[in-house]
Amino acid sequence: MQPVKRKLTIIAQDPAVRIDDRIVTEQVEVPYERLEPGPWGHRVQIIDYDASTDHFETPPSKGFYGKKTPVDPFQHSDNATLLTDPQFHAQNVYAIVMRVLSRFEFALGRRVGWSFRSHQLKVAPHAFSDANAFYSKDDEGLFFGHFPGRNGTIYTCLSHDVVAHETTHALLDGLRERYVDPSSPDQAAFHEGFADVVALLSVFSLKHVVGKLVDRAQGAGGAPGSSGPSDRIMKAQVGRDELRKSVLMGLAEEMGSELSPIRGKPLRSSLDLPKSRTLLKDDPEFLEPHRRGEVFVAMVMNAFLDVWSEQLGTLGDEHTTSYDRDRVVQEGAGAADYLLTMLIRALDYCPPVHLVFGDFLSAALTADCEIRPDDERYKFRKHLLKSFDQYGVMPTSKGTAREPGLWEQPGPDLDYSGIHFESLVRDPDEVFRFLWQNQEKLKLYPHTYSEVLSVRPCLRVGPEGLLLRETVAEYFQRLEVPASELARLRIGVNKPLQMKPDTTVKLYGGGALIFDQFGRLRFNITNRLDNATLQNERLQYLWDYGYFTKHAATARPFAALHRKRATGAYTRITEQWL
Amino acid sequence: MVVMAAKPASVSIRSYQVGFGDCFLLSFGYGNAAKPTSERHVLIDFGTTKLPRGADKDQMVLIAQDIAKRCGGKLHGLVATHRHRDHISGFATTKGSESSGSIIASLNPDVVVQPWTGDPKAASNALAPTTTDASTHKGFVGSLTRMQAVSRLAVGEAARIEGWAGVRLLSQIKFLGEDNVKNPEAVRNLLEMGKKAQHQVFASYGVDSQLGSVLPGVQVDVLGPPTLLQSKAIKKERQKDANEYWHLVEGALATTAGPGPRASETAQPLPDYTHWFIPRVRAIRASQLLEIVQSLDGVLNNTSLILLFQVGKTKLLFPGDAQIENWSYCLFEAPDSETRKRQLEDVALYKVGHHGSLNATPKTLWNGFANRGAAKSPKRLKSLLSTLPGKHGSKQKDSEVPRGKLLDELKAQSDLTSTDDLTPKKILHCEDVLLKLA
Structure with missing residues (x-):
């Protein structure tokens, strides 16, 4: 019988992070598939070409990863091999990209495509000698640079968070292709902030990593010469502030420390941010995408800390003085895993254009409530609301008194006549027909180009095994007019004062439709083309x-x-x- | 015995034809405005990266000789606004006593002014410049040195990858890269002249340039560049990252030895599945090199001195290549920025920043000039432009130098003197611009 999973060794964080001088590795599971030399699978192809040296590294022959039984060729490799063997570097990026991809697919309950037509993302693990790594849609790939560091060459392809970050850009671009459009400062920051959050939580959901950080916070294990981790952890050492200072700060210092001049330290910076409701609104420094993205990271990671420390509180009572070390680790990794799923799932509930942080918050709350109506296990909904509020971000939708922030449901009088359920969950034309019939009720702008971008049936698995069958469709509207004609539209959108009348202005709008298992519309999550406030703010920002x-x-x-x-x-x- | 008047009655400005570069000689006349009884001379910059067609191959020497003649063998002040080749290459002494740099050195300037980033002690001595955060300054100055090494390496690599990218892209890398390459001969000569001078000043916003000490009746304000201490905290933090970044880029570009044979030289054909992808990685590499040299070009421009000369009510503004990031401190961030803006309102003569590029004449500055106006309006603003079209930026990307929109505005709103208007017959310098000083 063919195996379902393949185990491959990756570097857990960064080659600089070591225990007893050994690079911290982890064997992770990725979906099993036939592999060509590269490795080259059905979704990811590693092509090891370096443009700086004009060198192509020939991959090992077929069978390197096992013919019938999967083999993990670098399971027991020493530091020198991990650092210098290009075949391991190729394996490391392949495994991390596949792991992030399968994490998205699990959360969303379906296959997730790239934003380009081809099925395989190309990855160059040693693309050039430069202190940079990035995703490029036009080139259908991820490109990782390398450069001399303080203690030898730094390969960006060996940093878990860098690879996860860039992979997230690629996946997010596939899921919401209009998020790279010029829009609001929030939308530009979201791509960066979300990629950072996925990278952080991906690393944090590795139990060995959490264990190491917790042990180090205890002063046992990890550090050279230590006597090894203790089975019990003092309660006073894992309070919220202590977790923040020791565990998250510890991680923040380690995450890509060699790359900080290029990528900054988003976790470190976000943990240092003062909680302020005026930061995003009034401080021009936070209009810059990376800075603003750090606020997004702060909002999410503060909620994570709240949840983790609250969970630890349930492990004992007021008389408890210490906790079981493994439970502390398990709760941390478990909360990170849950939050990661929740946030990825939220993407389906986000409007496809002009995202603002408040939209994402409403999306996360609604997506979680759909799969888990009560918020009792982790109370992430409560904590995210509180944490976003501390930075002045309110959910876009009001929600209900019991469940604030949820998206509103559409009215009951939608027209389904002639709509075929089987087609509706697969066929963009059928979804377009639904939109056409309900144009007024769904408040689409009537006189412009409209397109259904995608129709994606999903089968989501809840925390207790509950199955949720949904179909997610995205539609998009576009209107291009000379600035001089904006007034004629009578939708309240004005041209920025200094803009020339003949400048072509593109107005975008669109929505995400969530259909339930019976083909009935659950949500129509939109940012409308004729939303004057949104469009005016956007035009002014883009002009400035x-x-x-x-x-x-x-x-x-x-x-x-x-x-x-x-x-x-x-x-x-x-x-x-x- | 000639007794010098308390203040000059006129100033004559000669714009030399250096192609893509800057070279201005300011001659302050004392006594009679039409026929000065004595003069004081200040040279501002002397460099080129590309001479115009028709220029003599010894153009820089000819210019140096003309400067020597015009100033009667004595310079009172010498200013090198920043260390780009197009501003200092003429100071090089590579050809010994016959070189343009040697001729200038023989004019024994009394005051030599460079930006604080040119202070050699700042790179090696943590006590200089005198600040409480010398390490940051030291790092920044060190990173400028690295950037020049980066330029050299980028130009070298661009030569190796010819054929991977368009000719235009590669020539852009070469042009920008070469402008940023360190000019050791010129730098050394500037430092030597500084040592011999009465005053060698490495100036920053608000400090005394000492030019006033050799130009009676002339007030000279330094409006840029700011020091890092004067910048906002976030900029300082980012600067530390940037310093480290350039260090990494330098190391990265220096890495040319690969783990095996070069793909384009090996007899072994590349696998078919790479044929679509590898050209794309190569194109990315070429774009990267351009991005790198463009980034560092801007950084060095922003170390440029901004000098405001004032005699009575008449003001002359010489901002070198300062771009908006440099200007930002003076116009928006300095505690006295509102006073500075008012001070700049009645500028009579403006040397157009960075050869007329799109981001070196901030609109706040330009719109604030009260003397802008239609032709023949009284006290109309005079502007000087030293440039060579077709060498920097591209029209396709709205980044050509000089920028068309700015040029139109300069022509419409000021009396523009441009070295680009010089004919091959009169190739050495423009007609002197003469201002009678109130």
Whole structure:
């Protein structure tokens, strides 16, 4: 019988993170598949070409990963092999990309495609000698640089969080292709912040990593010469503040420390952020995508800390002085895993255009409530609401008194006549017919181009094995007019003062439709094309930041974004002669 | 015996034809405005990265000789706004006593002014510049040195990958890269001249340039660059990252030895499945090199001195290549930025920043000039531009230098003197611009 899973060794965090001088590795499970040399599977192809040295590394022959029984060739490799063997580097990126992909597929309950037509994401683990790594849609790939560090060459492909971060960009682009459009500061920041959060929680859901961090916080194990981890952990050492200071700060210091000049330290910076409701609104520093993304990371990770420390409180009573070490680890990894699933699932409940943080919060709350009506196990809904509120982010939807923030459901009078259930869950034309029949009730803008971007049937598995069958469809509306004609539309959208009348303005709108297992609409989550407040804010922001210039077009936006962050090259576009 | 008047009655500015570069000689006349009884001369920059067609191959020497002649063998002040080749290459002494740099050195300037980032002690001595956070400054100055090494390496790699990218992209890398390459001969000569001078100043926002000490009646304010201490906390933090980043990039570009044979040289054909992907990785690499040299070009421009000369009510503004990030401190962030903006309102002569690029004449600055106006309006603003079109940026990306929109505005709102208007017959310098000083 063919195996279902393949076990492969990866570097758990970063080659610089070691226990007793050994690089911390972890054997992870990825879906089993036939592998060609590369490794090259049905979704990911590793092509080891280095443009700086013009060198192509020939992959090992077929059978390297086992012919009938899967083999993990680097399970017992020493540090030197892990650091220098290009075949291991290829395996490391393959396994991490596949692991993140399968994590998304599990959370969403379906296959998840890339944003380009081909099925296989190309990955160059040693693409060039540069302090950068990025995803490029046009090139259908992930590109990881390498460069000399303090103690030898730094390979970005060996940093778990870097690989997970870039993979998340690729997956998010596949799920919400319009999120790379110029829109609001929140949308630009979301791509970065969400990728950071997925990377952090991916690392944190590895029990060995959590165990190591907890042990180190205890002062036992981990450090050279230690006597090994203790079975019990003092209660006073795992309070919320202690977890923040010792465990998360410890992780923050370790995460990609060699890469911090390029990528910053999003976790470290987010943990240092003061809780302020005015930060996002009033401080121009937080209009920059990376800075704003750090606030997103802070909001999520603070909720995670709240949940973890609260869970530990349930392990004993007021007389308890210590906890079982494994339970502490288990609760941390379990909470991280739950939160990761919840956040990925939220993507389906996000509007496909013009995302703001409040939309994402409503999406996360609704997605979780759909699969788990009560919030008793972790109370993540309560904690996310509180944590986002501390930074002035309220859910876009009001929700109910019992469940604040949930998206509202549509009215009961939708027209389903002539709609075939079987087609509705698969066929964009059928979904378009549904939209056409219900244009007014769903408040679509009537006089413009509309398109169904995707129709995706899902089978989601709840925490207690509950199955939730849903279909998610995205639609998109677009209107292009000269700025001078905006007033004629009579939707309250105005051109920015200095914009020339003949400038072409593109207005976008769209929604995510969630159909239940009977083909009835559960939610229509929209950001409307004729939402004057949203469109005016967006146009002014884009105008102020120069998105109406030829400068704004860039073939590889993520590569440019990373370099701008590294060089601090953000500028006042309004002062230029564009 | 000639007694020097308390303040100059005129100033004559000569714009030299250096192609893509800057070179201005300011001659302050004392006594009679039309026929000064004595003069004081300040040279601002002397460099080129590309001479125009028709220029003599010894153009820089000819210019140096003309400067020497015009100033009667004595320079009172010398300013090198920043260390880009197009601003300092003329100071190089590579050809011994016949070189343009040697001629300038023989003029024995009394005051030599460079930006604080040019202070050699800042790179090696933690006590300089005198701040409480010298390590940050030291790191920044060190990173500027690294950037110049990065440029050299980027140019070298661009030469190796010809054929991987378009000719235009590669020539852009080469042009920008070479401008940023360290100019050791010129730098050394500037430091030598500084040592011999009465005053060698490494200036930053608000400090005394000492030019006033050799130009009676002239006030010279330094409006940029700010020091890192003057920048916001976040900028300082980012600067530390940027310093480290350039260090990494330098190391990365220096890595040319691969683990095996070069794919384009080996007889072994690459596997078919790589044929679509490998050209894309190569194209990415070429774009990366351009991004790198573009980034560091901007950083060095922002170390440029911004000098405001003031005689009575007449003001002359020489901002070198300062871009908006440099200007930001003076215009928006400094405690006295509102006063500075008012001070700049009645500028009579403006040397156009960075050869007319899109981001070196901040709109806040330009819109604030009260003397802008239609032709023949009284006290109309005069502007000087030293540039060579077709060498920097591209029209396709709205980044050509000089930027068309800015050029139109300069022509419409000021009396523009541009080295680009020089004919091959009159190739050495533009007609001197003469201002009678109130």
